[in-house]
Amino acid sequence: MTKSSxxxxxxxxxxxxxxxxxxLAGATLHERTVTASxxxxxxxDLTDVGIPDGAELRITKLSLIGGVSxxxxxxVRVDVRGLRLGGVKDDGPSEPxxxxxxIDAWGLVGGVSIRRA
Structure with missing residues (x-):
């Protein structure tokens, strides 16, 4: 994650x-990212990024059709918000x-799938 100047x-x-x-790879993201299609x-993929404790990375995804992987x-704790037809799949709890x-996911069709490494 790149730090803002x-x-x-x-x-x-x-x-x-x-x-x-x-x-999107973690090294190319700033604290806020918007993707629209x-x-x-x-x-x-944020597995290679060292996000500091207490920091929040915000990603907003806008599309008619398409989800988030x-x-x-x-x-890392993941907070999913937004409106979409499709659920949220998280393969395990995060540590406290x-x-x-x-993730703010806005779209007509598409869910959010979270995998932890």
Whole structure:
């Protein structure tokens, strides 16, 4: 996760496409990221990122069709919000405390799948 510089601490990365999703790796993300597409989801891998305790990484996904596939380390708490037709699948509990990844998933069709490494 890249830290925002002192010049603009609220930097938000925006990724847009009409058709096709986005593949995001932790080293290229800032504290806030927005992905938007007409058709296509987001494949996000945060396993190689050291998110500090108490920090919150926010990812917003907007699409008509497409879900979110998220990979996080075991110590990361995941908070899923938004409105979509599709559920949330989390393969295990996170440890108490630690950093937080907040996913705001807005779409017509598509769920959120969380895998822990």
């Amino acid at each position: 002192g010049a603009d601490p609220r930097k938000t990365d925006v990724k847009v496409s009409l058709i096709g999703g986005h593949r 007409l058709i296509g989801g987001a494949d996000i 998220l990979r996080v380390p075991r110590n 405390g630690g950093p937080t990844v907040r």
